[in-house]
Amino acid sequence: MAQTVSETQPTAVVKEPETISGGHLVAKALKAEGIDVIFTLCGGHIIDIYDGCVDEGIAVVDVRHEQVAAHAADGYARVTGKPGCAVVTAGPGTTDAVTGVANAFRAESPMLLIGGQGALNQHKMGSLQDLPHVDMMTPITKFAATVPHTARAADMVSMAFRECYNGAPGPSFLEIPRDILDNSVPVESATVPEAGHYRASTKSIGDPASVEALADLLARAEKPVVLLGSQVWTSRGSDAAIDFVRTLDIPAFMNGSARGTLPPGDPHHFHLSRRYGFNNADLILIVGTPFDFRMGYGRRLPKSATVVQIDLDYRTVGKNRDIDLGLVGDPGAILAAVTQASSGRLQKTDRKGWFAELRAEEDAAYQKRLPRQLSDANPIHPLRLAHEINEFLTEDSIYIGDGGDIVTFSGGVVQPKSPGHWMDPGPLGTLGVGIPFVLAAKYARPDKEVVALFGDGAFSLTGWDFETLVRYKLPFVGVVGNNSSMNQIRYGQEAKYGKDRGRIGNTLGDVKYDEFARMLGGYGEEVRDPADIGPALLRARESGLPSLINVWVDPDAYAPGTMNQTMYK
Numbered sequence: 001m002a003q004t005v006s007e008t009q010p011t012a013v014v015k016e017p018e019t020i021s022g023g024h025l026v027a028k029a030l031k032a033e034g035i036d037v038i039f040t041l042c043g044g045h046i047i048d049i050y051d052g053c054v055d056e057g058i059a060v061v062d063v064r065h066e067q068v069a070a071h072a073a074d075g076y077a078r079v080t081g082k083p084g085c086a087v088v089t090a091g092p093g094t095t096d097a098v099t100g101v102a103n104a105f106r107a108e109s110p111m112l113l114i115g116g117q118g119a120l121n122q123h124k125m126g127s128l129q130d131l132p133h134v135d136m137m138t139p140i141t142k143f144a145a146t147v148p149h150t151a152r153a154a155d156m157v158s159m160a161f162r163e164c165y166n167g168a169p170g171p172s173f174l175e176i177p178r179d180i181l182d183n184s185v186p187v188e189s190a191t192v193p194e195a196g197h198y199r200a201s202t203k204s205i206g207d208p209a210s211v212e213a214l215a216d217l218l219a220r221a222e223k224p225v226v227l228l229g230s231q232v233w234t235s236r237g238s239d240a241a242i243d244f245v246r247t248l249d250i251p252a253f254m255n256g257s258a259r260g261t262l263p264p265g266d267p268h269h270f271h272l273s274r275r276y277g278f279n280n281a282d283l284i285l286i287v288g289t290p291f292d293f294r295m296g297y298g299r300r301l302p303k304s305a306t307v308v309q310i311d312l313d314y315r316t317v318g319k320n321r322d323i324d325l326g327l328v329g330d331p332g333a334i335l336a337a338v339t340q341a342s343s344g345r346l347q348k349t350d351r352k353g354w355f356a357e358l359r360a361e362e363d364a365a366y367q368k369r370l371p372r373q374l375s376d377a378n379p380i381h382p383l384r385l386a387h388e389i390n391e392f393l394t395e396d397s398i399y400i401g402d403g404g405d406i407v408t409f410s411g412g413v414v415q416p417k418s419p420g421h422w423m424d425p426g427p428l429g430t431l432g433v434g435i436p437f438v439l440a441a442k443y444a445r446p447d448k449e450v451v452a453l454f455g456d457g458a459f460s461l462t463g464w465d466f467e468t469l470v471r472y473k474l475p476f477v478g479v480v481g482n483n484s485s486m487n488q489i490r491y492g493q494e495a496k497y498g499k500d501r502g503r504i505g506n507t508l509g510d511v512k513y514d515e516f517a518r519m520l521g522g523y524g525e526e527v528r529d530p531a532d533i534g535p536a537l538l539r540a541r542e543s544g545l546p547s548l549i550n551v552w553v554d555p556d557a558y559a560p561g562t563m564n565q566t567m568y569k
Helices: 022-033 047-056 066-080 092-107 133-140 150-164 178-182 208-220 230-234 238-248 274-280 293-298 331-341 352-373 382-392 405-411 434-444 456-471 487-497 513-519 530-543
Strands: 019-021 037-040 059-062 084-088 111-117 143-146 171-177 184-186 224-228 252-254 283-287 306-311 325-328 397-402 449-455 476-482 523-527 546-552
Touching: 019 022, 019 047, 022 047, 022 150, 022 178, 037 047, 037 066, 037 434, 047 059, 047 178, 066 084, 066 092, 066 111, 066 434, 066 456, 084 092, 092 111, 092 133, 092 171, 111 133, 111 150, 111 178, 133 143, 133 171, 143 150, 150 171, 150 178, 150 184, 171 178, 208 283, 208 306, 208 325, 208 331, 224 238, 224 274, 230 238, 230 331, 238 331, 274 352, 306 331, 352 382, 382 405, 382 449, 382 476, 382 530, 397 405, 397 434, 405 449, 405 487, 434 449, 434 456, 434 476, 449 456, 456 476, 456 513, 456 546, 476 513, 476 530, 513 523, 513 546, 523 530, 530 546
Parallel strands: 037 059, 037 084, 084 111, 111 171, 143 171, 224 252, 224 283, 283 306, 306 325, 397 449, 449 476, 476 546, 523 546
Antiparallel strands: 019 184
16 A cells, blocks of 8 residues: 555654743843842733743842832942832833932933833723823933834843933833733844943043143142042942042042042041132032032132032033033043043142141031030930931941931931942932832842931831831831921921911821831831930841831921021022
């Protein structure tokens, strides 16, 4: 009996091309960028990203509010020097994250927010949680776009990260429609950029001639000062800044994230004499700080001084105030280049008198404040609370400030002892960053102690994610300066409208935050006597738990910055 062809030859097996989903492509791109954790609140639009992250070994940290996720991504970038990432669902998930993105934008913090979106095949049909996210995010990001095709998912994630570092760093936003994430494409049709091969170095010194010009100015200056701003830490230029200050023998002030560049007690470290230093200097070098409200829009710098500005962003240099020399580039790289250029022309001017003049002013300001800083008054003076926290910090303590008046008090007293150990909202002045920053800092650096000071109003905004810290077993020492008020607003309100209207819209209940902490599984303690602050902080440290020490402070004590209303001038 004759055999048929089918009986004599095996049937050819057609191998289907290997495919990959959009969510898995996103995860691969995150992995290539070095992302090891995403902060998120779940939603049906985005769950394929979670599946991809599990396969790529990226941790998924889930929080209770999308604002917390965005702030945590911002905080993670500040602590690690790598970009942070938050993933939220469409509609209210994305709008809840807007404040965190805006805060990162003003603070020049690199992070990527990924938001969900309705399926493309439901475009303009009124799908669940459909909003024009890209239109809303464009003014507060360096890059905002929609991923148009599954094959482009990884490529556009990498593009967004690249734009985070265009000039001064900042946030990017990508919305990814649900069908783009869920659909699969052949692996060979998708582009996954190779780690380290899709971004250029941003460590530029700018114009070499300007570096030489600055070296000449510094060599001739008799009374120079330098203000080291947040970009010094953002660019990881702390070592270069320290070498610059010590080699060229220049008194240094620090603000924002640059606090801690020089430790307290360093002969080049100055803090309380900044106004005097600016008013009497012949050369003022501003590094990585814009002439915004914190600098009186440049008006606090005298016209008699030579003013030089270094910044990552060309648009910032010379904005709001004329300058004598501007350098655009990486602050750390520029300071290192200036130090090297100065090696053959180090100043012969004896600056001992200038240092002594500033130190005398510094000591006088400290002595004037000291009685309030050591006050035994009850209710507790906020300066005493700040003093006790400062005494409590170690070289490994990351300090986080979240609040208005209470954190303004602490800014004059609390001095971190190492670079990168100070965190505050930045120039947007956003309340509620505290718990998310704690989450990011402790997750990223479990070897570090995290100490956070909250105003009672600020803590209330994102405080429920204290439970997230308990759930992830992330201990920290938290302090609530509790005056049952939004005091920074209350002072100006009373001054403008009288005491009979001073309590409208700014008074809070007497909340026992220590009980709140214990309810959620943490450590809590109440303090009413200033002598009990230090021992309570030690017990919180020893508890090994997320903690809140509820300290009742004087509601009628106001920080000098609040009384001068400097934030509005």
